[in-house]
Amino acid sequence: DQQVKQNSPSLSVQEGRISILNCDYTNSMFDYFLWYKKYPAEGPTFLISISSIKDKNEDGRFTVFLNKSAKHLSLHIVPSQPGDSAVYFCAVFPYNNNDMRFGAGTRLTVKP
Amino acid sequence: DVKVTQSSRYLVKRTGEKVFLECVQDMDHENMFWYRQDPGLGLRLIYFSYDVKMKEKGDIPEGYSVSREKKERFSLILESASTNQTSMYLCASSLSGQVGGEKLFFGSGTQLSVL
Numbered sequence: 274d275q276q277v278k279q280n281s282p283s284l285s286v287q288e289g290r291i292s293i294l295n296c297d298y299t300n301s302m303f304d305y306f307l308w309y310k311k312y313p314a315e316g317p318t319f320l321i322s323i324s325s326i327k328d329k330n331e332d333g334r335f336t337v338f339l340n341k342s343a344k345h346l347s348l349h350i351v352p353s354q355p356g357d358s359a360v361y362f363c364a365v366f367p368y369n370n371n372d373m374r375f376g377a378g379t380r381l382t383v384k385p
Numbered sequence: 386d387v388k389v390t391q392s393s394r395y396l397v398k399r400t401g402e403k404v405f406l407e408c409v410q411d412m413d414h415e416n417m418f419w420y421r422q423d424p425g426l427g428l429r430l431i432y433f434s435y436d437v438k439m440k441e442k443g444d445i446p447e448g449y450s451v452s453r454e455k456k457e458r459f460s461l462i463l464e465s466a467s468t469n470q471t472s473m474y475l476c477a478s479s480l481s482g483q484v485g486g487e488k489l490f491f492g493s494g495t496q497l498s499v500l
Contacts, residue, residue, distance in 0.1 A: 282425070305487040316389070316475055316491030317428070362427060366487045372418070372443060373489060377427035 276300055277365055279376035287384055292350040294379050296363035299344065305366040306339055308348045310359045311378070317362060321348070353383045388412070391476050391492035398499050404463040406495050408476030415481035417459035418489065419443075419451065422473040434459055435481060466499045473497075 278297045286292045298306075304325050309317035323330040323337045323346075330337050336349045346363055360378045392407035410417065416435050420428040420443075430443030432451040440451050448470060452460045459478075463470055473496050477489040 277427075279427070307487060309489075314493065316477070316493050317489075318491070319488045322487055372430055372433050372441070373487075374430070374444075375420070375428035377425055 276374045277363060277376040279363060279379050281379050282377070283380045283382070285382045285384065286353050288355055289352045292348075292353045292357065292381055292383065294348040294350075294361050294363075294381065296346040296348075296376055297344055298346065298365050300365070300367075301341070301344065303365040303367050306337070306346045307364045307366065307373075308335075308337060309362045309364060309375075311362065312359050320361075350381075353381075355383045355385050357381060358383050389476055389478055389490050389492040391474075391495050393495050394493065396495055396497045398463075398466050398497065400467060400499060402463075402466050402499075404466050404497065404499075406461040406463075406474055406476075406497070408459045408461070408492055409457050410459075410476075410478040410490070411457065412478065412490070413456065414478035414490075415456070416479045417453065418477040418479075419449075419459065419461045420475045420477065421445070422475055422494070428475065431461065466497075468499050471497060471499045 307322040308320040310320045311317040321335050323339050338347045360380050362378045363376045364373050366373045389410045418433040419431040434440045434453040450462045473494050475494045476492045479489045
Protein backbone atom coordinates (compact mmCIF):
# COMPACT_ATOMS: atom_id res chain seq x y z
CA ASP A 274 0.00 0.00 0.00
CA GLN A 275 1.95 2.96 -1.30
CA GLN A 276 0.69 6.06 0.41
CA VAL A 277 3.10 8.35 -1.40
CA LYS A 278 3.90 8.11 -5.11
CA GLN A 279 6.53 9.82 -7.18
CA ASN A 280 5.76 8.66 -10.71
CA SER A 281 8.84 10.10 -12.40
CA PRO A 282 12.00 8.18 -11.49
CA SER A 283 14.19 10.74 -13.21
CA LEU A 284 14.20 14.31 -14.52
CA SER A 285 16.81 16.20 -16.51
CA VAL A 286 16.86 19.98 -16.91
CA GLN A 287 19.24 22.63 -18.17
CA GLU A 288 21.03 24.90 -15.71
CA GLY A 289 19.05 28.09 -15.13
CA ARG A 290 15.69 26.56 -16.04
CA ILE A 291 12.91 25.47 -13.70
CA SER A 292 12.80 21.97 -12.20
CA ILE A 293 9.38 20.65 -11.19
CA LEU A 294 9.17 17.49 -9.14
CA ASN A 295 5.79 15.93 -8.42
CA CYS A 296 4.30 13.75 -5.73
CA ASP A 297 0.85 12.26 -5.11
CA TYR A 298 -0.52 10.91 -1.85
CA THR A 299 -3.56 8.82 -1.01
CA ASN A 300 -4.57 9.71 2.55
CA SER A 301 -6.19 13.01 3.46
CA MET A 302 -5.11 12.72 7.09
CA PHE A 303 -1.54 13.84 6.62
CA ASP A 304 -0.55 17.05 8.35
CA TYR A 305 2.89 17.85 7.03
CA PHE A 306 4.38 17.36 3.59
CA LEU A 307 8.11 17.48 3.11
CA TRP A 308 10.88 17.23 0.56
CA TYR A 309 14.24 15.67 1.30
CA LYS A 310 17.33 15.72 -0.89
CA LYS A 311 19.86 12.90 -1.05
CA TYR A 312 23.34 12.94 -2.51
CA PRO A 313 25.19 9.66 -3.17
CA ALA A 314 26.87 8.16 -0.08
CA GLU A 315 25.00 10.53 2.23
CA GLY A 316 21.77 10.33 4.19
CA PRO A 317 18.76 12.39 3.06
CA THR A 318 18.64 15.96 4.32
CA PHE A 319 15.55 18.02 4.96
CA LEU A 320 14.88 20.60 2.25
CA ILE A 321 11.49 22.23 2.72
CA SER A 322 8.09 21.47 4.24
CA ILE A 323 4.51 22.67 4.16
CA SER A 324 1.68 22.14 6.60
CA SER A 325 -1.75 21.04 5.47
CA ILE A 326 -3.25 24.44 6.26
CA LYS A 327 -1.13 26.16 3.59
CA ASP A 328 -0.93 25.83 -0.18
CA LYS A 329 2.52 27.33 -0.77
CA ASN A 330 5.80 27.66 1.06
CA GLU A 331 8.89 29.34 -0.33
CA ASP A 332 12.54 29.20 0.73
CA GLY A 333 14.94 30.90 -1.63
CA ARG A 334 15.04 29.01 -4.92
CA PHE A 335 12.75 26.28 -3.58
CA THR A 336 8.95 26.48 -3.49
CA VAL A 337 6.58 23.72 -2.45
CA PHE A 338 2.96 23.75 -3.61
CA LEU A 339 0.18 21.72 -2.01
CA ASN A 340 -3.10 20.95 -3.77
CA LYS A 341 -5.20 19.16 -1.15
CA SER A 342 -8.20 18.53 -3.36
CA ALA A 343 -5.98 16.73 -5.87
CA LYS A 344 -3.78 15.19 -3.13
CA HIS A 345 -0.78 16.51 -5.02
CA LEU A 346 2.48 18.07 -3.92
CA SER A 347 5.13 19.67 -6.10
CA LEU A 348 8.58 21.15 -5.64
CA HIS A 349 9.78 23.95 -7.91
CA ILE A 350 13.46 24.85 -8.13
CA VAL A 351 14.19 28.14 -9.88
CA PRO A 352 16.78 28.63 -11.24
CA SER A 353 18.16 25.11 -11.24
CA GLN A 354 21.89 24.67 -10.58
CA PRO A 355 24.22 21.71 -11.20
CA GLY A 356 24.62 21.34 -7.42
CA ASP A 357 20.90 20.56 -7.22
CA SER A 358 21.56 17.22 -8.95
CA ALA A 359 20.42 14.63 -6.39
CA VAL A 360 17.58 12.28 -5.57
CA TYR A 361 14.53 14.07 -4.16
CA PHE A 362 12.09 12.27 -1.88
CA CYS A 363 8.69 13.59 -0.92
CA ALA A 364 7.38 12.55 2.47
CA VAL A 365 4.16 12.79 4.46
CA PHE A 366 3.77 13.05 8.20
CA PRO A 367 0.60 12.58 10.25
CA TYR A 368 0.09 14.28 13.62
CA ASN A 369 -1.37 11.20 15.28
CA ASN A 370 1.84 9.22 15.19
CA ASN A 371 5.50 9.77 14.57
CA ASP A 372 6.16 7.70 11.49
CA MET A 373 6.92 9.40 8.21
CA ARG A 374 6.23 7.83 4.81
CA PHE A 375 8.41 8.46 1.78
CA GLY A 376 7.96 8.23 -1.96
CA ALA A 377 10.29 6.25 -4.22
CA GLY A 378 12.32 9.32 -5.15
CA THR A 379 13.08 11.28 -8.34
CA ARG A 380 16.64 11.62 -9.59
CA LEU A 381 17.19 15.18 -10.78
CA THR A 382 20.07 15.96 -13.13
CA VAL A 383 20.86 19.59 -13.86
CA LYS A 384 23.09 19.93 -16.91
CA PRO A 385 25.55 22.85 -17.13
CA ASP B 386 24.18 20.63 14.21
CA VAL B 387 22.42 17.34 14.84
CA LYS B 388 24.65 14.37 14.31
CA VAL B 389 23.33 10.89 13.63
CA THR B 390 26.12 8.36 13.44
CA GLN B 391 25.83 4.87 12.03
CA SER B 392 28.56 2.51 13.14
CA SER B 393 29.46 1.03 9.75
CA ARG B 394 29.44 2.47 6.25
CA TYR B 395 29.74 -0.92 4.52
CA LEU B 396 29.04 -4.37 5.89
CA VAL B 397 29.29 -7.81 4.28
CA LYS B 398 27.67 -10.77 6.04
CA ARG B 399 26.84 -14.39 5.29
CA THR B 400 23.33 -15.83 5.09
CA GLY B 401 22.16 -16.91 8.54
CA GLU B 402 24.47 -14.61 10.48
CA LYS B 403 23.15 -12.35 13.22
CA VAL B 404 23.74 -8.71 12.27
CA PHE B 405 23.73 -5.63 14.47
CA LEU B 406 23.42 -2.14 12.99
CA GLU B 407 24.08 0.60 15.51
CA CYS B 408 22.92 4.21 15.46
CA VAL B 409 23.70 7.04 17.87
CA GLN B 410 22.30 10.59 17.90
CA ASP B 411 23.64 13.48 19.94
CA MET B 412 20.68 15.89 20.10
CA ASP B 413 18.55 14.28 22.79
CA HIS B 414 15.81 13.45 20.28
CA GLU B 415 12.95 11.34 21.54
CA ASN B 416 12.18 9.63 18.23
CA MET B 417 14.45 7.29 16.31
CA PHE B 418 13.79 5.39 13.11
CA TRP B 419 15.22 2.67 10.90
CA TYR B 420 14.52 2.76 7.16
CA ARG B 421 15.83 0.74 4.28
CA GLN B 422 16.34 2.23 0.84
CA ASP B 423 15.96 0.10 -2.28
CA PRO B 424 15.93 1.23 -5.92
CA GLY B 425 12.41 2.03 -7.11
CA LEU B 426 10.97 1.59 -3.63
CA GLY B 427 12.33 4.64 -1.87
CA LEU B 428 12.64 4.64 1.90
CA ARG B 429 10.56 2.08 3.75
CA LEU B 430 10.07 2.23 7.50
CA ILE B 431 11.19 -0.87 9.39
CA TYR B 432 10.79 0.16 13.04
CA PHE B 433 10.64 3.33 15.06
CA SER B 434 10.90 4.23 18.71
CA TYR B 435 9.43 7.24 20.50
CA ASP B 436 11.05 6.59 23.87
CA VAL B 437 13.56 4.40 25.65
CA LYS B 438 12.51 0.74 25.61
CA MET B 439 9.54 1.58 23.36
CA LYS B 440 9.24 0.36 19.80
CA GLU B 441 6.67 0.35 17.04
CA LYS B 442 6.56 -1.68 13.84
CA GLY B 443 6.78 0.14 10.58
CA ASP B 444 5.77 -1.14 7.17
CA ILE B 445 8.31 -3.98 6.82
CA PRO B 446 9.32 -5.31 10.28
CA GLU B 447 9.52 -8.98 9.29
CA GLY B 448 12.99 -10.41 9.81
CA TYR B 449 14.11 -7.48 11.97
CA SER B 450 14.07 -6.50 15.63
CA VAL B 451 15.24 -3.38 17.44
CA SER B 452 16.61 -2.33 20.79
CA ARG B 453 16.54 1.04 22.50
CA GLU B 454 18.12 0.76 25.96
CA LYS B 455 19.37 4.36 26.00
CA LYS B 456 17.80 7.48 24.54
CA GLU B 457 20.69 8.20 22.20
CA ARG B 458 21.11 4.71 20.78
CA PHE B 459 18.84 2.66 18.52
CA SER B 460 19.98 -0.72 17.25
CA LEU B 461 18.60 -2.75 14.36
CA ILE B 462 19.06 -6.51 14.57
CA LEU B 463 18.80 -9.05 11.79
CA GLU B 464 18.40 -12.32 13.69
CA SER B 465 19.29 -14.49 10.69
CA ALA B 466 20.39 -12.47 7.69
CA SER B 467 19.00 -13.38 4.28
CA THR B 468 19.98 -12.22 0.79
CA ASN B 469 16.77 -10.20 0.42
CA GLN B 470 17.97 -8.04 3.30
CA THR B 471 20.79 -6.69 1.17
CA SER B 472 20.05 -2.98 1.16
CA MET B 473 21.02 0.51 2.29
CA TYR B 474 19.93 1.00 5.90
CA LEU B 475 19.29 4.52 7.16
CA CYS B 476 18.85 5.61 10.74
CA ALA B 477 17.09 8.87 11.61
CA SER B 478 16.02 10.86 14.64
CA SER B 479 13.56 13.66 15.36
CA LEU B 480 12.02 15.69 18.11
CA SER B 481 8.71 14.58 19.54
CA GLY B 482 5.59 16.62 18.96
CA GLN B 483 4.09 18.63 16.17
CA VAL B 484 6.58 21.48 16.05
CA GLY B 485 9.89 20.21 14.75
CA GLY B 486 8.79 16.60 14.82
CA GLU B 487 8.22 16.66 11.12
CA LYS B 488 11.94 17.06 10.38
CA LEU B 489 14.07 13.92 10.39
CA PHE B 490 17.84 13.94 10.67
CA PHE B 491 19.50 11.02 8.94
CA GLY B 492 22.78 9.21 9.31
CA SER B 493 24.94 8.49 6.27
CA GLY B 494 23.64 4.96 5.92
CA THR B 495 25.01 1.43 6.10
CA GLN B 496 25.23 -0.54 2.87
CA LEU B 497 24.67 -4.15 3.91
CA SER B 498 25.42 -7.01 1.56
CA VAL B 499 24.27 -10.50 2.54
CA LEU B 500 26.01 -13.25 0.57
